[in-house]
Amino acid sequence: MTVTQNRTEIHNLTPIERQARYWNDESQAFDAIYSHRKSALSNWLDRVFRRDMYERFRFAVERSQPIAGRTVLDLGCGSGRYVVALAEAGASRVLGIDIAPRMLELARELAAEHGVADRCEFQLTDVLGLDAGAGPGFDVVLAIGLFDYIRDPAPALSKIRAVTAGRAIISFPRLLTWRALPRKLRLALRGCEVHFYSRAAILRLLNETGFSLQEIRRVGKLDCVVAVPGVAASGRQDPALVTAQSQ
Numbered sequence: 738m739t740v741t742q743n744r745t746e747i748h749n750l751t752p753i754e755r756q757a758r759y760w761n762d763e764s765q766a767f768d769a770i771y772s773h774r775k776s777a778l779s780n781w782l783d784r785v786f787r788r789d790m791y792e793r794f795r796f797a798v799e800r801s802q803p804i805a806g807r808t809v810l811d812l813g814c815g816s817g818r819y820v821v822a823l824a825e826a827g828a829s830r831v832l833g834i835d836i837a838p839r840m841l842e843l844a845r846e847l848a849a850e851h852g853v854a855d856r857c858e859f860q861l862t863d864v865l866g867l868d869a870g871a872g873p874g875f876d877v878v879l880a881i882g883l884f885d886y887i888r889d890p891a892p893a894l895s896k897i898r899a900v901t902a903g904r905a906i907i908s909f910p911r912l913l914t915w916r917a918l919p920r921k922l923r924l925a926l927r928g929c930e931v932h933f934y935s936r937a938a939i940l941r942l943l944n945e946t947g948f949s950l951q952e953i954r955r956v957g958k959l960d961c962v963v964a965v966p967g968v969a970a971s972g973r974q975d976p977a978l979v980t981a982q983s984q
């Protein structure tokens with residue numbers, strides 16, 4: 738297939754289909770950042786340039802505690818690294834959803850390899866397609882490395898709010914970093930949109946969608962958030978958000 742044919746084909750896809758295609762193609766390479774099944778040089782480059790991925794993993798797993806006997810929903814679960822880590826840590830049920838079938842294949846294999854497949858479920862769906870009425874809500878909801886790829890974040894965050902009974906742990910890529918523009922251009926060439934967020938935008942989104950902020954922490958080029966269900970904004974701002982905004 739020529740480059741022009743490839744570009745035409747990408748342009749005929751919906752934004753979600755483009756994302757799914759990109760992540761299908763990237764699934765093995767993405768998971769190798771965790772498995773380290775690559776050359777020593779590539780592993781070294783990951784340790785230097787993708788440090789955020791390891792740090793956000795630690796942040797999310799730590800903030801999910803205590804997890805024994807709890808339920809987890811992982812949105813944009815990718816190759817299942819968080820799903821499996823939390824199932825191994827004692828979660829009673831972990832549901833991972835993603836739009837890329839190959840990511841879900843890797844996630845299922847990983848759950849089986851680690852002997853936790855009985856407590857892990859996977860669904861091929863977009864965040865917005867999630868059935869909010871399917872249960873009483875999850876104790877922990879993760880959206881790590883997801884909002885980078887969401888064109889319209891407010892409806893996705895409202896959906897997350899609707900399925901969160903305990904807390905939501907969410908990462909947002911920061912707007913003003915050296916990496917934002919090159920990353921946006923590099924991925925745009927492959928048909929994958931990337932979005933970045935100012936802290937003010939994150940706080941406004943949380944406020945508008947009925948989340949109350951517990952913690953917002955800078956993790957390299959990300960802002961990582963722990964939020965709990967609160968009251969949707971009606972012109973009044975959550976005092977915790979006002980404090981975080983001024984930090």
Ligand SMILES: C[S@@+](CC[C@H](N)C(=O)[O-])C[C@H]1O[C@@H](n2cnc3c(N)ncnc32)[C@H](O)[C@@H]1O
Pocket residue numbers: 753756757760812813814815816817818819834835836837840862863864865880881882883886887
């Ligand atoms: C950077 S990966 C992160 C995977 C995993 N959370 C992690 O940090 O290891 C982003 C994942 O989000 C998925 N994704 C992108 N847009 C999505 C959407 N609208 N709904 C569900 N999943 C989505 C992609 O297919 C991809 O697997």
